[in-house]
Amino acid sequence: MRSARAVRRRVKSATMTGMVAALAILAVLPLLFIFGDLVHKGASSIDWNFFVKGPAPAGEVGGGVANAIVGTLIIVALGCLVGMPIGVGTGLFLAEFGGGRLGWIVRFIADVLNGTPSIVVGIFAWTWLVRPMGHFSALAGGAALAILMIPMLARTTEEMVRLVPNSLREAALALGYPRWRTSLTIVARTAMGGIVTGALVAVARIAGETAPLLFTALGNLNFTTSIREPMQSLSLLIYTYATGPFEDWHRIAWAAALVLMALVLTLALAARWATRQRFGNKSAI
Amino acid sequence: MTEAAPQQLEAGPPAVRAAEPVVHRSARNIGDPTYRFLLTAVALVLPFLLLAIGGQLLVGGWPALHKFGIGFVTKSTWDPVAEVYGAAPMIFGTIVSSLLALLIAVPLALGTAIFLTEFAPKWLRQPIGFLVELLAAVPSVVYGLWGIFVLIPMLRGIAVPPLRAALGWTPFFKGVFYGPSMLAGGVILAIMIVPYIAAVSREVLLAVPATQREAALGLGATRWEAVWSAVLPYGRAGIIGAIMLGFGRALGETMAVTMVIGNRHDLGASVLAPAYTMAAAIANEFSEATTQMYLSALVAVGLMLFLVTITVNALARILVWRVAKGAAVGSKAL
Numbered sequence: 001m002r003s004a005r006a007v008r009r010r011v012k013s014a015t016m017t018g019m020v021a022a023l024a025i026l027a028v029l030p031l032l033f034i035f036g037d038l039v040h041k042g043a044s045s046i047d048w049n050f051f052v053k054g055p056a057p058a059g060e061v062g063g064g065v066a067n068a069i070v071g072t073l074i075i076v077a078l079g080c081l082v083g084m085p086i087g088v089g090t091g092l093f094l095a096e097f098g099g100g101r102l103g104w105i106v107r108f109i110a111d112v113l114n115g116t117p118s119i120v121v122g123i124f125a126w127t128w129l130v131r132p133m134g135h136f137s138a139l140a141g142g143a144a145l146a147i148l149m150i151p152m153l154a155r156t157t158e159e160m161v162r163l164v165p166n167s168l169r170e171a172a173l174a175l176g177y178p179r180w181r182t183s184l185t186i187v188a189r190t191a192m193g194g195i196v197t198g199a200l201v202a203v204a205r206i207a208g209e210t211a212p213l214l215f216t217a218l219g220n221l222n223f224t225t226s227i228r229e230p231m232q233s234l235s236l237l238i239y240t241y242a243t244g245p246f247e248d249w250h251r252i253a254w255a256a257a258l259v260l261m262a263l264v265l266t267l268a269l270a271a272r273w274a275t276r277q278r279f280g281n282k283s284a285i
Numbered sequence: 286m287t288e289a290a291p292q293q294l295e296a297g298p299p300a301v302r303a304a305e306p307v308v309h310r311s312a313r314n315i316g317d318p319t320y321r322f323l324l325t326a327v328a329l330v331l332p333f334l335l336l337a338i339g340g341q342l343l344v345g346g347w348p349a350l351h352k353f354g355i356g357f358v359t360k361s362t363w364d365p366v367a368e369v370y371g372a373a374p375m376i377f378g379t380i381v382s383s384l385l386a387l388l389i390a391v392p393l394a395l396g397t398a399i400f401l402t403e404f405a406p407k408w409l410r411q412p413i414g415f416l417v418e419l420l421a422a423v424p425s426v427v428y429g430l431w432g433i434f435v436l437i438p439m440l441r442g443i444a445v446p447p448l449r450a451a452l453g454w455t456p457f458f459k460g461v462f463y464g465p466s467m468l469a470g471g472v473i474l475a476i477m478i479v480p481y482i483a484a485v486s487r488e489v490l491l492a493v494p495a496t497q498r499e500a501a502l503g504l505g506a507t508r509w510e511a512v513w514s515a516v517l518p519y520g521r522a523g524i525i526g527a528i529m530l531g532f533g534r535a536l537g538e539t540m541a542v543t544m545v546i547g548n549r550h551d552l553g554a555s556v557l558a559p560a561y562t563m564a565a566a567i568a569n570e571f572s573e574a575t576t577q578m579y580l581s582a583l584v585a586v587g588l589m590l591f592l593v594t595i596t597v598n599a600l601a602r603i604l605v606w607r608v609a610k611g612a613a614v615g616s617k618a619l
Contacts, residue, residue: 013507017404023396024405027483028416030476034423034431041434089327097321102328108602109331115530115598116338116591117537119564123571123587124338127345147334154331180320208424211539211564215572235426235540242430243544250434257427268422272415 035261042258045251050259054223061248065256067223071138071231072260075217076207078142078227080199083149087202088195090150091157096183098158107158110151121147122212130216138231141217145206152202160194161187197271204267208260210235234260339591346585349578357585363550365574370582374552376589378467378560382542383535385471385556386478391528393475394482401483402490403512414487421480429544432473437464437545440472445557456554465547467560473545474535482531489523489608490516519608526604533597537590539564563590 049064056063090110094103125144130136164187172182188195210233213219218230219240234256241253350357353370360371397417401410445462452458462468493516501511517524547559548569563586574580 009507009510013509016509016513020396020400020404023393024400024413027393027397027479028413028420031416031420031423033435034427037431037435038427086327086330089324090331093324093328097324102325106328106331108599109335111602112595112598113331113335115533115537115594115601117539117564117594119537119539119567120338120342120587120591120594123345123567123584124341126571127341127584128337150334151331154328178316180316183320204422208422208426210424210426211568214568218572235424238426238430239540239544242426242433253430254434257430260424261427264422264424265419268419 038254038258038261042254045255046258050255055221058246063252065234065237065252065259067220068232068234068237068256069259070223070225071217071220072207072233072235074225074227075138075141075145075213075231075233076203078139079145079149079206080203082143083146083153083202084199086146087150087153088157088199090154091195092161092183092188094154094158095161096187107155110154113151114155117211118148118209119211119214122215125212125216136216136218136230138217138227138229141213141231141233142227144212144216145209148209148212149202149206152205153198156198156201157195160191160198163194164190193274197274200267200271200274204264204271207267208235208264210239342584342588342591346581346588349581349585352578357582358589361550361552365576365579368576368578370578372563372582372586372589374550375561375563375566375586377552378546379536379562379564382467382470382474382546382560382562383532385467386474386535387528387532389472389475390479390482390531394479394531395486395524397479397483398486398490399512401487403508403516417480417483420476421484425477425538425540428473428477428541432469432541432545436473437469440464440469457556460555460557462557463559465545465559467546467556467558470542470546470560470562471556473541474538477538477541478531478534481534482527485527485530485605486520486524489520489527489605492523492608493519522604523608526601526608529597529601529604533594533601536597537564537594539568543568
C-alpha cells in the first residue's frame with residue numbers, strides 16, 4: 001500500500017515534468033513558425049533592387065523599399081541621439097546615487113513607463129511636436145522612440161553598473177580619485193560592455209516599433225532624408241502594405257518583414273555576444 | 286556632505302595630507318557636486334515625462350470626458366458624424382482579448398518557466414531561454430503580418446470547426462467566422478505575452494532560495510512535489526506579478542491586434558466576431574480624426590489606457606519586488 005503510493009507519486013512527478021517540458025516546447029513553437037514563414041514567403045522577393053529602389057506606383061508590380069530602410073535608420077538614429085545620453089545618465093544616477101527616495105521614485109517610474117503602451121507615447125509626441133509644428137515629421141517619430149528608449153536603457157545601465165565590483169571603486173577612491181572621475185573613468189568604463197548590450201537591446205526594440213510612428217513619422221511613399229518631413233520606416237511600410245489591397249504589396253510586406261527581423265535579430269545577437277564576452281554565461285537570460 | 290570630506294582629511298595622519306595634491310582637493314569640491322547635480326537633473330527627466338504624458342492626455346481628453354461624462358465608458362455608440370462617443374465596445378474588447386490571451390499564455394509561460402528553472406537539463410536551458418527571449422524581440426507589426434496571412438487561415442481551417450462543433454451551443458462560439466476576430470486577437474496576444482510572463486516568472490523562481498527545495502526534497506518529496514508545495518508558494522506573489530505584467534502588455538498592445546481583430550465597434554459575446562480594442566481604435570482613427578471632439582475622444586481613450594496600464598504595472602512591480610527585492614527583475618525582458 002505504501003509502495004503503491006510511492007509509485008503513484010513518482011509517476012505523477014514524471015508526468016508533470018513531461019507536461020511542463022511539452023508546454024515549453026509549445027511556447028517556442030510559434031517562433032519557429034514565424035521564422036519559417038518569413039523566410040518562405042519573404043526571401044524570394046529580396047534582390048538588389050529591393051534594397052536600392054523606391055516603391056513602384058500603387059497597384060504596379062515591383063519596386064523596392066530603399067526609402068523605408070533609410071527612414072528606419074534615420075528615425076532610430078534620432079531616437080538614440082536623444083534617448084541614449086538621458087537613458088544612460090539616468091542609469092548611472094540610479095546606480096551611484098539611487099539609494100535615497102528619489103532613486104526609488106525614478107526606478108519605479110522607469111519600470112512603470114516601460115510598460116506604458118507605445119501608442120500612448122505616440123499621442124504625446126503628436127501633441128508636443130506634430131501639432132505645434134503643423135506637420136508630421138521624422139523628428140517627432142525620433143522623439144517618440146527616444147521616450148520609449150529612456151526607461152529601458154536606464155534600468156539595464158543601472159543593472160550593469162551595479163555588477164562592477166565595489167573593490168574597484170574603493171581602489172580608485174583610495175588613490176585619491178574624486179567620485180565623479182571614479183564613476184566615469186573606472187566604474188562606467190568597466191561596465192561599458194554591459195551598457196552597450198543594453199543599448200543594443202533597446203535599439204532592437206525601437207527599430208521594430210510601429211505604433212508611436214503612426215501619427216508622428218506617418219510614412220511616406222517617396223524617398224526623403226529630411227527629418228522635417230514625413231518619413232517611411234520598415235515597420236510602417238509592413239503595416240500599410242500588409243493591410244493594403246494589392247497582392248504585390250503583400251509580397252513586399254513579407255520581404256520587408258524579413259529584412260526588419262534580420263536587423264532586429266542581428267542587434268539581439270550582437271547584444272548577447274557582447275554580454276557573453278564580458279560576463280560569461282551568467283547574465284544572459 | 287561636501288564639507289565633511291576636507292575635515293576628515295585634516296584629522297588624518299600627516300602623510301595622507303601630504304599625498305593629496307591641493308589641485309585635486311579643490312577639483313573634487315567642485316567636481317563631485319556638479320556630477321551629482323547633472324546626473325540628478327538627467328534622472329528627473331523620467332518623472333517629468335510621466336507627469337507630462339499624464340497631464341497632456343488629461344488636457345487633451347478633458348473636453349470629451351466633460352461632455353459625455355460616465356456615458357463615455359458605458360455607452361456603445363461611436364459615431365464621429367453625429368459627434369457621439371461611447372467607448373464601451375473597445376473597453377470591453379480590450380479586457381476580453383487580454384483575458385483570452387492570459388487564458389492561453391499563462392499555462393504556457395509558467396510551464397516554460399518551471400521547466401527552465403527546475404527540470405531542464407543544463408544544456409537545454411540556454412537555447413530554450415534564448416528562443417523565448419527572441420519571441421519578445423519580434424516586432425509587433427511582424428506578428429500582425431503573420432496573424433493576417435498565416436494565423437487567421439490556420440484558425441479558419443484547423444481550430445474553429447472543432448471548437449464550434451464542441452462549443453457552438455454556447456454564446457461564445459456563435460456566428461460566422463470570417464477571420465479577423467476577437468479569437469484571432471486573443472491568440473496573437475497570447476503568443477506575444479508568453480515571453481514576458483515566462484521571463485519574469487523565471488527570474489522569480491530563480492530568486493526562490495535553494496534551501497526551500499532542499500527542505501522539501503529532504504522530507505521525501507518528489508521533484509514535482511517540491512516545486513508544487515515549496516517553490517511555487519514561495520514565489521506566488523512574484524508569479525502573480527509576472528502575470529499582471531503580461532496583462533498590462535496585452536492591454537496596451539496595438540499593431541498586431543489592430544491587424545487581426547477586425548476593428549468593429551461591436552459589443553458581443555462571440556469570440557468569432559470582429560471586435561475592437563482601445564489601442565487599436567487610436568491607431569486606426571487618430572490620424573483621420575478631423576474634428577476637435579473626435580480627437581479629444583481618442584485622447585481620452587488614450588488617457589484611460591495610460592491610467593489602467595500604469596496601475597496594473599505598478600501593482601505588478603510591487604508584487605515582483607516583494608519576492609526578488611532590489612534586483613531589476615524582468616526589466617531586461619521589458
